[in-house]
Amino acid sequence: MRKIILLRSAFSQAWGVMFRRRLGEKIFVFIYPTKTRRLFQTFFCPSLRIVALARGDEQDVEIVFKKVISSWCFVSLPPADLIVEMAPDMQMDEKLIADIISAVGEHKNSAVGGIDANTGIKDLIFALFAASVADLRRVRSVCGISGYGRVDPEIIRNHFSPWERGKILASAGFILDCRIEAQISIPDGAVSLSRQMFDVENAFQDELFAAALAGVPWEKEFSKACIRCGKNASWRFVLPSENLSPELAWRLKRPENAVPLCRDCTRKLHFAKNEQVRRQLLWGLWGPRFEALESWFLAVRGEGVYRLPHNWDKAEHPLWPEEFGGKNWASGSGNVMNCVPREPKEIRRTQAQKRVLAELLGSTPRLP
Numbered sequence: 001m002r003k004i005i006l007l008r009s010a011f012s013q014a015w016g017v018m019f020r021r022r023l024g025e026k027i028f029v030f031i032y033p034t035k036t037r038r039l040f041q042t043f044f045c046p047s048l049r050i051v052a053l054a055r056g057d058e059q060d061v062e063i064v065f066k067k068v069i070s071s072w073c074f075v076s077l078p079p080a081d082l083i084v085e086m087a088p089d090m091q092m093d094e095k096l097i098a099d100i101i102s103a104v105g106e107h108k109n110s111a112v113g114g115i116d117a118n119t120g121i122k123d124l125i126f127a128l129f130a131a132s133v134a135d136l137r138r139v140r141s142v143c144g145i146s147g148y149g150r151v152d153p154e155i156i157r158n159h160f161s162p163w164e165r166g167k168i169l170a171s172a173g174f175i176l177d178c179r180i181e182a183q184i185s186i187p188d189g190a191v192s193l194s195r196q197m198f199d200v201e202n203a204f205q206d207e208l209f210a211a212a213l214a215g216v217p218w219e220k221e222f223s224k225a226c227i228r229c230g231k232n233a234s235w236r237f238v239l240p241s242e243n244l245s246p247e248l249a250w251r252l253k254r255p256e257n258a259v260p261l262c263r264d265c266t267r268k269l270h271f272a273k274n275e276q277v278r279r280q281l282l283w284g285l286w287g288p289r290f291e292a293l294e295s296w297f298l299a300v301r302g303e304g305v306y307r308l309p310h311n312w313d314k315a316e317h318p319l320w321p322e323e324f325g326g327k328n329w330a331s332g333s334g335n336v337m338n339c340v341p342r343e344p345k346e347i348r349r350t351q352a353q354k355r356v357l358a359e360l361l362g363s364t365p366r367l368p
């Protein structure tokens, strides 16, 4: 069920959807008293669809902006008085507009007249700095550093997952890039730690940023129903991550490398013993998304026909090179709009993939 959440105060608007991993069916509506240009940002946010609506004098509403925006971007919005943020796969249609207008009703922005329209942005930047400094404080405490001590790469590697390291690096970048412009005093230790983090993580920077976008944990939020019988299952991983460094191996923890199977069905299918069964289940379930992941896997190991392109832009395509996938989620895209982990729904499967699934799962597979 989609749920409309109204954000009316400067503070709630400053926080917006930050620190949420995914929006699911929630629709966030920012209410403003006037139609002016606004700067929005998606730091610490998942990828979002942002839609700006301008309400007219009558009941009419005009869509003046709509676009999917990836994490860590600023976006300049045209004059509008309702800004809507929702998951990239949600669409704005007539029905949703009507629902939003009726939910907004007579609600007004709770700021009283005369307050600086930029208050929201200042709160926001302060909140961002606070969050960034908190990230670096974790580094300090994990490494047991006092004052200007050194960051230990070994401890960082052992203690933080690649997506956390990517997020810490992003925080470090934010502190180094913005501290002067924002005129906020940052503890010296945090600046020194930020520089050190860039030195320490230098070799892996682009992989870690990719992990921060695409390597976030998902298992807890996903359905745990066995795809064969519907009973309580575990997600079982297939392509092996041995011999890959953690800065690369995070891709194999993606859902595209896993299938939910209960213990009984694991045994009946000889899942553990039969490599072909494992691969076919994954291939049938994830279709082009698994094929793209497998292409990356083979290329990284120097097997098969694929090579990783030299110009692979991991900020734009964090999951796998553009050439390995299709144009959208269903057809295996690994671009930033399609990198938030999702359940295996709306996958474009070939006849052969459907057939393999039916053979392995029985005539009525419980496909999500």
Ligand SMILES: [Zn+2]
Pocket: 226, 227, 228, 229, 230, 231, 261, 262, 263, 264, 265, 266
């Ligand atoms: Zn089962």
